[in-house]
Amino acid sequence: MVVAVGLVSLHAPAASAAPVAAAAVRTLTYNASGAAEFKAAVDQGAQVWNSSVVNVRLVSTTSSSANIRIVADNGWPRAQPTSLGSGQVWMGRQATAEGHDPVRIAAHELGHILGQPDRKPGPCTSLMSGSSAGTSCKNPYPNAREKSEVEAAFRSAKVGAAGEWARVFVD
Numbered sequence: 777m778v779v780a781v782g783l784v785s786l787h788a789p790a791a792s793a794a795p796v797a798a799a800a801v802r803t804l805t806y807n808a809s810g811a812a813e814f815k816a817a818v819d820q821g822a823q824v825w826n827s828s829v830v831n832v833r834l835v836s837t838t839s840s841s842a843n844i845r846i847v848a849d850n851g852w853p854r855a856q857p858t859s860l861g862s863g864q865v866w867m868g869r870q871a872t873a874e875g876h877d878p879v880r881i882a883a884h885e886l887g888h889i890l891g892q893p894d895r896k897p898g899p900c901t902s903l904m905s906g907s908s909a910g911t912s913c914k915n916p917y918p919n920a921r922e923k924s925e926v927e928a929a930f931r932s933a934k935v936g937a938a939g940e941w942a943r944v945f946v947d
């Protein structure tokens with residue numbers, strides 16, 4: 777038993793581990809060309825996720841076949857995931873007009889696309905507490921739980937059951 781464990785350990789080549797790790801990182805493209813004045817905030821929100829998790833990476837594109845489409849409108853910010861890592865985000869101007877932070881909004885809505893639910897009411901340390909944290913909250917970073925859940929979702933690469941998707945998260 778001890779010998780077997782030792783052999784497994786000794787003979788597990790680094791070369792076999794590397795491709796597995798690389799394959800686990802899922803790249804998602806987002807097209808924010810319709811995000812108008814929120815384009816920079818969306819890019820920052822995407823970078824927040826890129827610096828917070830390793831199993832998924834958000835990359836900007838102008839392609840119409842992007843995984844995530846992000847537009848601006850005059851409503852309340854919302855997201856409609858169609859599957860894990862795909863869907864649409866509306867950067868509604870109503871929230872920024874009331875004083876909510878656009879980068880936090882962008883990161884929050886992208887969080888929905890990455891499989892996160894709303895967690896309201898909640899503290900500013902929670903990204904998914906959304907507007908419930910108040911207009912003074914400008915934190916765009918997911919907390920430890922939110923990060924670990926996104927990591928787990930993309931590590932397992934499980935696609936949610938059909939009923940979980942296509943609902944619209946308002947806020």
Ligand SMILES: [Zn+2]
Nearest residue numbers: 894906945947
């Ligand atoms: Zn939300």
